Amino acid sequence: EIVMTQSPATLSVSPGERATLSCRASQSVTTNLAWYQQKPGQAPRLLIYGASSRATGVPARFSGSGSGTEFTLTISSLQSEDFAIYYCQQYNNWPPLTFGGGTKVE
Amino acid sequence: EVQLVESGGGLVRPGGSLRLSCAASGFTFSTYTMHWVRQAPGKGLEWVSAIIDTSTYIYYADSVQGRFTVSRDNAKKSLYLQMNSLRVEDTAVYFCVRDRYFDASLTTWGQGTLVTVSS
Numbered sequence: 001e002i003v004m005t006q007s008p009a010t011l012s013v014s015p016g017e018r019a020t021l022s023c024r025a026s027q028s029v030t031t032n033l034a035w036y037q038q039k040p041g042q043a044p045r046l047l048i049y050g051a052s053s054r055a056t057g058v059p060a061r062f063s064g065s066g067s068g069t070e071f072t073l074t075i076s077s078l079q080s081e082d083f084a085i086y087y088c089q090q091y092n093n094w095p096p097l098t099f100g101g102g103t104k105v106e
Numbered sequence: 107e108v109q110l111v112e113s114g115g116g117l118v119r120p121g122g123s124l125r126l127s128c129a130a131s132g133f134t135f136s137t138y139t140m141h142w143v144r145q146a147p148g149k150g151l152e153w154v155s156a157i158i159d160t161s162t163y164i165y166y167a168d169s170v171q172g173r174f175t176v177s178r179d180n181a182k183k184s185l186y187l188q189m190n191s192l193r194v195e196d197t198a199v200y201f202c203v204r205d206r207y208f209d210a211s212l213t214t215w216g217q218g219t220l221v222t223v224s225s
Binding site for chain 1: 153206210
């Protein structure tokens, strides 16, 4: 099973600032990596797939990068609606699909 | 509009059973792999099970293998999760999820249904 590790657990950012979230895989997942945003009481929402492709309707301020075992989600200028928990997920080698523990952006 | 609506959650005693349902609309259900993903209160996301379009291949997380059974009815555009021998640690919101077709990134999520296992 591929273990996904996210850091930091909590990220304190002010509106307008840049946020950088990290995700590490225990072995290579090539670019088969997705990012999700989850707000309280809501289902997760797909933001990024293929490590760097934005899902439909996702604002351009969200960008993903990386390959192999190291990945980054960047929010270029944080908006009030971006305060949420972000999860990474690998789908290179499954089952099982595995998620990181999440990063809370506050 | 692509939509997934779960139902069937509730309170059940340890050792009991529950059957979750998911009604799909707005897409060709029969061509997509469908997943169940759960989230314990205040915790992260845990993949539970997947069923390929024709039900040829079915997969489970180790934590539910032998206790849960996933199935689908493509004619009814519905996904199911039969949960037996429930444990306290199965308490979670269960999401019905559709993947992207080309890969197992999870594009569409239902609103979730809460399963509480408690005596």
